[in-house]
Amino acid sequence: MSTVQRNMSLTGEPPKTINTQQKLASAIGLIGLALLFLALFNLNFPNKTLWLSTSLGMIAVGIIWFSIAAYQNKHEGIKNDGVYFKSLSSRGFWAWVLGITVTLFYVVLYWFPQYLGLVKDGDNKAIVALFDPLSKLLNGGPASQWFVYGTLYTLAILAFGIKFILKYRHNKYEKLRTFSVMFFQLGFAFLIPELMQRLNSDSFKLPYYDLKNIWPLNYYNFEQYRVDEFISAGDIGLGLLIFGVVSIFVITPILTYKYGKRWYCSWVCGCGGLAETAGDPFRHLSDKRQVAWKVERWVIHSVLVFVVLMTTAVVHSYLGDDSSKYWLTKDVFLICVATLLTLVFTGVWIFKREELQKDARIGSIAYLVIILSLVGLHFATGKTLFLFNAETLRQSYGFLIGAVFSGVIGVGFYPIFGSRVWCRFGCPMAAILGFQQRLFSRFRITTNGGQCISCGNCSTYCEMGIDVRAYAQKGENIVRSSCVGCGICSAVCPRGVLKLENGPLEKRIDSNEILLGNDVDLMNYVNK
Amino acid sequence: MEHIVIIGNGIAGITAARHIRKLSDKKVTIISAETDHFFSRTALMYVYMGHMRWRDIEPYESWFWKKNRLELKKAYVETVDTNNKTLHFKEGGSITYDKLIIATGSTTNTFGWEGLELNGVQGLVSKQDLENLEKNAPNNKECPRAVIVGGGLIGVEMAEMLRTRKIEVTMLVRESAFWAGTLPKPEAEMISSHVISHGVDLRHNAELDKILGDDKGNVRAIVTKDGEEIPCCVVGITTGVKPQISFLKNSKIETDKGILVNRKLETNIENVYAIGDCAQQREPIGNRPPIEAVWYTGRMMGEALAQTICGKPFEYNPGNWFNSAKFFDIEYQTYGWVFSESKLKDYEAQFHWKCASDLRCVTISCNKNSNEFLGINTFGIRMKHEVFDKWLNEKRSVDYVIENLKQANFDPEFFKNYEKEIQTAYANQTISV
Numbered sequence: 024m025s026t027v028q029r030n031m032s033l034t035g036e037p038p039k040t041i042n043t044q045q046k047l048a049s050a051i052g053l054i055g056l057a058l059l060f061l062a063l064f065n066l067n068f069p070n071k072t073l074w075l076s077t078s079l080g081m082i083a084v085g086i087i088w089f090s091i092a093a094y095q096n097k098h099e100g101i102k103n104d105g106v107y108f109k110s111l112s113s114r115g116f117w118a119w120v121l122g123i124t125v126t127l128f129y130v131v132l133y134w135f136p137q138y139l140g141l142v143k144d145g146d147n148k149a150i151v152a153l154f155d156p157l158s159k160l161l162n163g164g165p166a167s168q169w170f171v172y173g174t175l176y177t178l179a180i181l182a183f184g185i186k187f188i189l190k191y192r193h194n195k196y197e198k199l200r201t202f203s204v205m206f207f208q209l210g211f212a213f214l215i216p217e218l219m220q221r222l223n224s225d226s227f228k229l230p231y232y233d234l235k236n237i238w239p240l241n242y243y244n245f246e247q248y249r250v251d252e253f254i255s256a257g258d259i260g261l262g263l264l265i266f267g268v269v270s271i272f273v274i275t276p277i278l279t280y281k282y283g284k285r286w287y288c289s290w291v292c293g294c295g296g297l298a299e300t301a302g303d304p305f306r307h308l309s310d311k312r313q314v315a316w317k318v319e320r321w322v323i324h325s326v327l328v329f330v331v332l333m334t335t336a337v338v339h340s341y342l343g344d345d346s347s348k349y350w351l352t353k354d355v356f357l358i359c360v361a362t363l364l365t366l367v368f369t370g371v372w373i374f375k376r377e378e379l380q381k382d383a384r385i386g387s388i389a390y391l392v393i394i395l396s397l398v399g400l401h402f403a404t405g406k407t408l409f410l411f412n413a414e415t416l417r418q419s420y421g422f423l424i425g426a427v428f429s430g431v432i433g434v435g436f437y438p439i440f441g442s443r444v445w446c447r448f449g450c451p452m453a454a455i456l457g458f459q460q461r462l463f464s465r466f467r468i469t470t471n472g473g474q475c476i477s478c479g480n481c482s483t484y485c486e487m488g489i490d491v492r493a494y495a496q497k498g499e500n501i502v503r504s505s506c507v508g509c510g511i512c513s514a515v516c517p518r519g520v521l522k523l524e525n526g527p528l529e530k531r532i533d534s535n536e537i538l539l540g541n542d543v544d545l546m547n548y549v550n551k
Numbered sequence: 552m553e554h555i556v557i558i559g560n561g562i563a564g565i566t567a568a569r570h571i572r573k574l575s576d577k578k579v580t581i582i583s584a585e586t587d588h589f590f591s592r593t594a595l596m597y598v599y600m601g602h603m604r605w606r607d608i609e610p611y612e613s614w615f616w617k618k619n620r621l622e623l624k625k626a627y628v629e630t631v632d633t634n635n636k637t638l639h640f641k642e643g644g645s646i647t648y649d650k651l652i653i654a655t656g657s658t659t660n661t662f663g664w665e666g667l668e669l670n671g672v673q674g675l676v677s678k679q680d681l682e683n684l685e686k687n688a689p690n691n692k693e694c695p696r697a698v699i700v701g702g703g704l705i706g707v708e709m710a711e712m713l714r715t716r717k718i719e720v721t722m723l724v725r726e727s728a729f730w731a732g733t734l735p736k737p738e739a740e741m742i743s744s745h746v747i748s749h750g751v752d753l754r755h756n757a758e759l760d761k762i763l764g765d766d767k768g769n770v771r772a773i774v775t776k777d778g779e780e781i782p783c784c785v786v787g788i789t790t791g792v793k794p795q796i797s798f799l800k801n802s803k804i805e806t807d808k809g810i811l812v813n814r815k816l817e818t819n820i821e822n823v824y825a826i827g828d829c830a831q832q833r834e835p836i837g838n839r840p841p842i843e844a845v846w847y848t849g850r851m852m853g854e855a856l857a858q859t860i861c862g863k864p865f866e867y868n869p870g871n872w873f874n875s876a877k878f879f880d881i882e883y884q885t886y887g888w889v890f891s892e893s894k895l896k897d898y899e900a901q902f903h904w905k906c907a908s909d910l911r912c913v914t915i916s917c918n919k920n921s922n923e924f925l926g927i928n929t930f931g932i933r934m935k936h937e938v939f940d941k942w943l944n945e946k947r948s949v950d951y952v953i954e955n956l957k958q959a960n961f962d963p964e965f966f967k968n969y970e971k972e973i974q975t976a977y978a979n980q981t982i983s984v
């Protein structure tokens with residue numbers, strides 16, 4: 024097959040060029056980006072406010088104009104022409120250039136912020152200094168590398184969000200979903216934390232953060248310094264701390280039951296927001312092979328176990344021993360964690376055992392045994408919890424998962440591995456939501472009788488690498504942990520076969536050997 | 552172990568093979584001269600359009616065949632010797648079978664026009680056709696204009712493909728509106744204007760007279776029956792398909808236009824069966840044509856035959872008719888029977904509704920004497936197969952269908968609903984035939 028593939032792209036010279044307006048728009052956007060680069064090399068702009076506005080404005084205008092020029096003269100409908108002919112969207116030269124550039128940016132951002140101009144004690148330089156005016160406007164203080172990152176990230180979601188809306192302007196589900204991620208990014212992830220920071224003074228310190236960033240995605244939410252800050256900030260702080268706990272244990276399960284994990288992953292989440300907007304041109308690059316699915320299941324659940332262990336160890340490390348001072352002691356906490364995990368495990372094992380595949384059964388037993396024996400070992404020997412130092416665990420998680428996986432690989436490799444690598448293989452939040460979505464949620468993708476023609480558009484454009492076609496051609500509903508409910512499979516289906524729906528749990532997954540449309544007797548005989 | 556040999560690795564043959572494997576341990580060999588692996592024929596267009604790569608239109612990964620012990624052989628069957636139960640390959644060699652399933656599908660149907668042998672004249676049925684189109688029409692410099700002869704489902708696909716490379720397309724359609732031999736007039740007209748809006752030079756009431764070549768044997772132009780000469784580099788022949796059965800001409804298997812089969816899909820020779828596009832029912836089933844060249848019917852025949860082969864005889868007894876297609880941006884689904892003007896049954900009455908956008912329309916067909924719902928065509932609004940299948944089985948009245956139309960809606964969440972508009976239009980119509 025591969026030889027044919029090569030022939031096709033060599034003999035053919037399909038149109039992949041962009042029109043004049045798009046070229047001009049690209050130039051404007053790139054000049055805006057170049058201004059940031061100049062700042063990087065410490066070119067001292069006289070009027071930072073003006074230059075920053077010009078730069079960000081040009082980037083935004085460039086992207087939006089490019090999108091208008093790309094779609095304005097086209098009919099409403101699917102716009103995937105030439106996706107596999109364009110270098111940028113088919114792992115060609117420009118894809119690698121972009122991937123390497125973004126990866127380098129992340130490396131500098133995480134580990135060498137001084138090259139961006141961050142100065143710990145004193146005035147910022149270079150690019151960070153360029154953002155100082157905006158930072159001062161919003162939070163009252165100078166910028167940090169994270170402020171620069173947050174601003175660019177938000178700009179990307181907003182500008183590419185407009186592009187996505189134009190691209191899918193015939194599809195109201197896609198439009199609403201994109202408005203939603205744009206809103207949550209701008210409001211919750213960007214503006215609110217900056218404004219919260221303003222409330223802080225020498226006498227009052229409240230953690231300012233993205234409120235929708237829920238543990239375990241926000242893996243540091245329950246660390247000592249934060250919990251201390253929450254508690255010392257009085258009622259508001261306590262409220263936020265309780266909100267953090269309620270988010271994962273109450274709000275999330277209810278919404279996921281009703282709507283599936285999409286309410287978070289493709290409507291609210293910032294990682295998802297970037298993937299759905301700036302990452303959209305790369306969605307088809309996700310690996311659809313069954314082996315990738317196997318790897319996915321082991322890796323993502325291992326990350327989940329890692330984050331649970333790490334958080335338990337960290338919280339355990341700062342709790343006290345004396346129950347007369349505070350009811351939640353080290354021991355009570357550990358017993359709570361062990362009980363919760365055992366309850367979840369037992370519940371699933373009793374009620375949903377039939378739905379677990381062999382490797383899921385092995386994996387869940389193995390992980391439960393590991394966690395419980397670590398806890399048991401701790402009580403029996405009184406040694407350091409989990410054999411590791413809590414701080415070491417925290418640091419390794421932060422480095423490996425928080426930085427390398429979610430940032431460098433997750434975003435840097437968009438043009439190579441597709442836009443949802445982090446969400447699919449790494450995100451522990453997605454693992455929890457997915458676990459519930461698979462076993463206890465009203466959400467499913469329904470297939471329309473016998474109408475599937477196995478064309479493969481759904482699988483190709485699934486950013487999570489789900490082989491949607493494998494289900495659709497069997498007339499089976501798609502109920503997969505990893506599905507983020509982006510709705511693109513349904514949009515690109517040329518025969519109207521797929522629909523995202525919330526419905527009753529009964530008959531949620533129905534597979535048919537014989538599809539609708541054939542002999543009624545034959546269907547009754549075979550499908551039973 | 553019984554050896555089942557299947558000629559053809561399309562949807563019919565592969566469905567039969569998969570089901571035989573599920574039901575039994577028989578040895579199964581699938582022979583194809585076209586490709587190594589099964590692919591979705593209906594998705595050929597997306598490869599040329601750059602939506603997918605070749606391997607994306609293959610529904611199963613390459614390990615699937617080995618895992619399920621389905622042996623694949625790439626060869627062209629030249630003769631079928633039913634006396635000795637042996638197939639002979641063009642490449643040399645042979646294979647014997649205990650039971651033979653012929654599922655060779657279709658090939659492009661032509662009408663003996665002058666110039667068919669020229670380079671650049673092609674259909675769009677096989678993988679080779681796709682490769683030819685890539686060669687003949689790589690871009691609009693090498694191929695500024697193409698002419699498509701025939702306005703059906705393959706024709707509109709080909710037009711859409713060529714337009715993605717900004718190649719000018721002229722389409723010669725015999726009827727006065729697009730696919731009007733199958734679609735009711737208002738629908739055909741809507742599709743015509745949509746096709747035109749995509750920059751296609753659509754000629755109604757136009758037919759091909761002959762194809763002209765240059766001295767190198769390449770297409771230079773075509774001439775219409777009106778005598779107009781249209782220069783072009785590619786001529787797409789999309790005037791339907793016909794069963795691909797030429798390799799059977801010296802065999803004892805009885806054929807007409809296709810391979811003649813009874814309801815059990817058996818040919819005149821014992822242990823030889825035919826399914827899919829290449830099969831022709833001796834007696835047509837209901838309103839269905841004797842040869843059904845449709846993805847879904849190929850699959851259904853494969854499902855039924857697998858049972859028969861594995862010892863539980865089932866006739867091919869399809870349920871309610873259904874089909875689907877996409878005309879550029881407009882999706883089409885049909886359930887039950889809705890006939891075009893020329894084929895309208897004398898008992899049939901139709902209700903038409905068209906959206907102001909001219910991108911959506913619905914035709915509902917009923918028996919004018921009993922008011923029984925007979926079928927629906929829906930354009931631009933997705934509807935549920937299951938619901939219409941049920942209503943057809945329950946012989947619901949057309950009023951019931953209109954009243955409950957919302958139940959059948961399958962559009963994505965938050966899409967605008969048109970049921971009210973349709974119901975109002977239905978209530979206000981003066982019943983016409």
